[in-house]
Amino acid sequence: xxxxxxxxxxxxxxxxxxxxxxxxxxxxxxxxxxxxxxxxxxxxxxxxxxxxxxxxxxxxxxxxxxxxxxxxxxxxxxxxxxxxxxxxxxxxxxxxxxxxxxxxxxxxxxxxxxxxxxxxxxxxxxxxxxxxxxxxxxxxxxxxxxxxxxxxxxxxxxxxxxxxxxxxxxxxxxxxxxxxxxxxxxxxxxxxxxxxxxxxxxxxxxxxxxxxxxxxxxxxxxxxxxxxxxxxxxxxxxxxxxxxxxxxxxxxxxxxxxxxxxxxxxxxxxxxxxxxxxxxxxxxxxxxxxxxxxxxxxxxxxxxxxxxxxxxxxxxxxxxxxxxxxxxxxxxxxxxxx
Numbered sequence: 001x002x003x004x005x006x007x008x009x010x011x012x013x014x015x016x017x018x019x020x021x022x023x024x025x026x027x028x029x030x031x032x033x034x035x036x037x038x039x040x041x042x043x044x045x046x047x048x049x050x051x052x053x054x055x056x057x058x059x060x061x062x063x064x065x066x067x068x069x070x071x072x073x074x075x076x077x078x079x080x081x082x083x084x085x086x087x088x089x090x091x092x093x094x095x096x097x098x099x100x101x102x103x104x105x106x107x108x109x110x111x112x113x114x115x116x117x118x119x120x121x122x123x124x125x126x127x128x129x130x131x132x133x134x135x136x137x138x139x140x141x142x143x144x145x146x147x148x149x150x151x152x153x154x155x156x157x158x159x160x161x162x163x164x165x166x167x168x169x170x171x172x173x174x175x176x177x178x179x180x181x182x183x184x185x186x187x188x189x190x191x192x193x194x195x196x197x198x199x200x201x202x203x204x205x206x207x208x209x210x211x212x213x214x215x216x217x218x219x220x221x222x223x224x225x226x227x228x229x230x231x232x233x234x235x236x237x238x239x240x241x242x243x244x245x246x247x248x249x250x251x252x253x254x255x256x257x258x259x260x261x262x263x264x265x266x267x268x269x270x271x272x273x274x275x276x277x278x279x280x281x282x283x284x285x286x287x288x289x290x291x292x293x294x295x296x297x298x299x300x301x302x303x304x305x306x307x308x309x310x311x312x313x314x315x316x317x318x319x320x321x322x323x324x325x326x327x328x329x330x331x332x333x334x335x336x337x338x
Contacts, residue, residue, distance in 0.1 A: 009214075017265035051308040067210045069125050072335055075101050075109055093254055093326065096301035098141025100324070100334065104296070107337040114330045117165065117272045119323065120219040121209070122331040123285065126321040128192045129205045135290045143186060143221075146176040146228050154231060158261050162227075164220050178224055183259060216272070223268050226284055231260045247283045248310065276329055279310075286310040292320045296334065299327055 042287045080096035083090040100106040112122045150156045162174050188208060209215055232246035245247060258261035271277060286293040293310040300306045323335045
C-alpha cells in the first residue's frame with residue numbers, strides 16, 4: 001500500500017512539474033509579449049507626443065510670424081518688461097511711458113512687427129480699423145490709372161527701376177505689379193471703411209494684416225502714390241508754379257531727393273527693405289492720406305519733439321491717428337482710455 005501511494009505521489013509531482021514547465025513557458029512568453037507591447041506603446045506615445053509638440057510649435061511660430069499687429073497689452077507692464085534695469089536710458093523710457101499713461105490717457109498699446117514697413121503698417125492699420133473713408137482726391141483721380149499715367153502722360157520711363165521693398169523687383173512688368181498693388185489698396189480700403197460694426201471691421205483688419213502678400217501690396221501702393229505726387233510737384237516747380245504744399249519744396253531740397261528719380265532710387269526703393277520713412281516723408285504720408293499722424297517719440301521725452309504732428313497744420317475735418325516710437329524706426333499703436 002505504501003509503495004502504491006508513493007508511486008501515485010511521484011507521478012502526480014511529475015505531472016505537476018510538466019504542467020508548470022509548460023505554464024511557466026507560456027507565462028514567460030506572455031510577460032515578454034506584454035513587456036514588448038508596453039515598450040512599443042511607450043515609444044509610440046513618446047514619438048507622437050514629440051511630433052505633436054513640434055507641430056504645435058511650428059503652427060505657433062507660423063501664426064506669430066503671420067500676425068503683424070498683435071493684440072493690445074498693458075502699457076506700463078510692457079514698459080517694465082522692455083526696459084528693465086537702472087541704466088539712464090531704461091529710466092528715461094520708463095518715465096516717458098508713465099507720462100503717456102498718466103497725462104496722455106494711453107493705457108494700452110498694440111505692438112507692430114518690427115521691420116522696415118513698420119510705420120506704414122501702423123498707419124494703414126489704424127486708418128482701416130477706425131473706418132476712415134477713402135480720400136476723395138483718390139476717387140477723383142482714379143489711383144488705378146496712376147502707373148500708366150506716369151509713363152504715358154509724363155514720360156517717366158525710369159519707373160521700370162521701381163523696387164518693391166525686400167523683393168527688389170525691377171523690369172518691364174512693373175506696371176502690372178503696381179496696378180495690382182493699387183487695386184489691393186483701393187478695394188480693401190473701400191470695403192473695410194464701408195463696414196459699420198467696429199468688431200467686424202477689426203476682424204477684417206486682423207485677417208488682412210495676417211496676409212503678408214496683401215500687406216506688402218498696400219505699402220507699395222502708398223509708396224507709389226507718394227512718388228506720383230512728388231513727380232507732379234516737381235513739374236509744377238519746373239514750370240515756376242507753386243506746388244500744392246510747401247512740404248514738396250522741402251523734400252526736393254534734399255541732395256538725396258532733388259528730383260523724382262533720385263527720390264525713388266535713394267529713398268522709396270529702400271523703404272520696406274533697408275530703411276523706414278524719415279520725418280519729411282511722414283509729413284508727405286499724412287498729407288496724401290488726408291490724416292493727421294500724431295507721433296509720441298519716447299526717446300525725445302522732456303523736449304519739444306516728444307509729441308509731433310504730421311502734417312502740423314490744423315484742419316478740423318482731418319481724421320487723427322497716433323503712433324508711438326522709441327527710436328524713430330519702429331512704431332507701435334497707442335490705445336487711449338479715459
